[in-house]
Amino acid sequence: MIPTDGNTMGTSDTQRLLREQFRNYLTAGLEPLTSQLEAGTELPYAFMREMVADLGLAEALDDAGAEGRELAHQAHTLLMVEIARINPGFGMSYGTSVDLCAGNIAKLGTPEQIARFVPALRRAEKIGAWCLTEPQAGSDALRSMKTVATRDGDDYVLDGTKTFITNGPHADVMLVYAREGTDGSIQPFLVEREHSGVSAGAPFEKMGMKSSPTGQLFFDGVRVPKENLLGLGIPDRGHVRKSLADERVGIAALSYGIAERCFEIARDYAKQRVQGGQPIANYQLVQGRLARMYVALTNVRRFLFGQHEDISVEEICAAKLYAAEAGSFVATEAIHILGGYGYMQEYVVERLARDAKLLELGGGTTEMQILTIARHILRE
Ligand SMILES: Cc1cc2nc3c(=O)[nH]c(=O)nc-3n(C[C@H](O)[C@H](O)[C@H](O)COP(=O)(O)OP(=O)(O)OC[C@H]3O[C@@H](n4cnc5c(N)ncnc54)[C@H](O)[C@@H]3O)c2cc1C
Numbered sequence: 350m351i352p353t354d355g356n357t358m359g360t361s362d363t364q365r366l367l368r369e370q371f372r373n374y375l376t377a378g379l380e381p382l383t384s385q386l387e388a389g390t391e392l393p394y395a396f397m398r399e400m401v402a403d404l405g406l407a408e409a410l411d412d413a414g415a416e417g418r419e420l421a422h423q424a425h426t427l428l429m430v431e432i433a434r435i436n437p438g439f440g441m442s443y444g445t446s447v448d449l450c451a452g453n454i455a456k457l458g459t460p461e462q463i464a465r466f467v468p469a470l471r472r473a474e475k476i477g478a479w480c481l482t483e484p485q486a487g488s489d490a491l492r493s494m495k496t497v498a499t500r501d502g503d504d505y506v507l508d509g510t511k512t513f514i515t516n517g518p519h520a521d522v523m524l525v526y527a528r529e530g531t532d533g534s535i536q537p538f539l540v541e542r543e544h545s546g547v548s549a550g551a552p553f554e555k556m557g558m559k560s561s562p563t564g565q566l567f568f569d570g571v572r573v574p575k576e577n578l579l580g581l582g583i584p585d586r587g588h589v590r591k592s593l594a595d596e597r598v599g600i601a602a603l604s605y606g607i608a609e610r611c612f613e614i615a616r617d618y619a620k621q622r623v624q625g626g627q628p629i630a631n632y633q634l635v636q637g638r639l640a641r642m643y644v645a646l647t648n649v650r651r652f653l654f655g656q657h658e659d660i661s662v663e664e665i666c667a668a669k670l671y672a673a674e675a676g677s678f679v680a681t682e683a684i685h686i687l688g689g690y691g692y693m694q695e696y697v698v699e700r701l702a703r704d705a706k707l708l709e710l711g712g713g714t715t716e717m718q719i720l721t722i723a724r725h726i727l728r729e
Pocket residue numbers: 445479480481482484486487488489512513514515516555558563707710711712713714715716717
């Protein structure tokens with residue numbers, strides 16, 4: 350779908366064309382919808398379905414070859430950047446359904462599970478959720494997990510509560526991590542909304558990412574056939590961490606989109622806002638802020654469009670930490686450069702700054718990235 354021309358900076362002609370195509374499409378469709386999505390009077394899923402169909406996104410991901418997958422991955426990253434420029438919350442709902450839920454099923458599922466769940470999720474005909482966090486198990490999700498799956502004949506019975514789940518209030522398919530009774534390992538189970546014993550709380554009121562419904566999910570004696578254990582059991586203990594690592598790349602794309610848009614708004618504003626008889630961009634103190642915003646933006650771009658093959662866990666954590674902080678930093682600086690206007694809801698930077706904060710928390714907080722980096726760089 351998207352050739353790279355050997356250019357790894359996201360700026361080759363083909364990538365530029367693709368970004369333009371995404372931007373035009375999203376400006377026409379997502380931008381006007383955003384005030385309803387933010388107010389919660391519209392859900393993101395109808396437009397998601399439309400977008401996937403109009404841009405041919407599900408077909409691109411079906412490409413079986415390694416090269417095709419790499420190109421589809423790059424196109425997906427560009428799409429997430431373009432979405433984040435307009436509405437990061439929508440991007441979070443889409444990324445959770447398509448990357449975290451469908452992506453993990455595609456990677457770890459049996460051929461039957463893939464055929465049954467992945468196409469409908471990728472076409473956004475079904476909405477997916479990825480359920481790890483619990484009320485008492487956040488940063489320490491794996492060790493403190495209380496949700497259990499107990500084997501009973503040909504079924505598993507799930508009991509537990511998940512919280513802060515993106516798409517939780519509306520998801521059709523849930524990838525639920527639970528402690529498996531026989532050996533206590535953490536395993537992902539495929540749970541569907543119609544399974545008896547599944548219920549969802551009302552969407553939470555949040556600081557930002559308001560276009561993305563978030564909520565609690567309750568599993569009360571939910572009986573699923575043993576065929577719903579993803580991959581019929583994942584022996585590799587690192588699979589949850591691997592999923593988190595994939596999520597972190599998506600978070601970097603959202604952060605970059607936020608930072609890029611905020612930087613551009615602040616730069617253009619500084620050039621036209623006149624105070625003291627001249628554009629504020631003439632003042633070195635303003636230039637200093639813009640230059641530091643640019644430094645952060647450039648560093649995130651280098652990671653995002655750099656080589657991801659053989660990337661280590663500590664590099665991914667470093668990039669996630671840096672990108673998330675950069676998104677918040679650039680968005681907050683943009684508010685500052687716009688002065689009082691930046692603080693008004695009429696200007697998009699205040700919303701993007703609120704959305705950006707979540708990226709420092711989700712997918713593992715900054716502290717969790719630091720602890721993982723330290724663990725890896727200090728080991729033999
Ligand atoms: C809008 C939103 C959407 C989300 N979507 C999903 C989703 O789809 N699926 C999902 O599974 N989860 C989701 N989450 C959950 C998110 O991943 C968690 O909020 C996050 O992992 C932090 O967990 P916690 O909120 O329980 O905070 P805690 O773990 O209680 O942390 C509180 C503070 O203590 C710090 N802290 C904790 N442990 C340590 C330590 N050992 N050393 C130093 N500092 C520490 C943290 O860094 C943080 O600053 C979402 C959260 C939000 C807000």
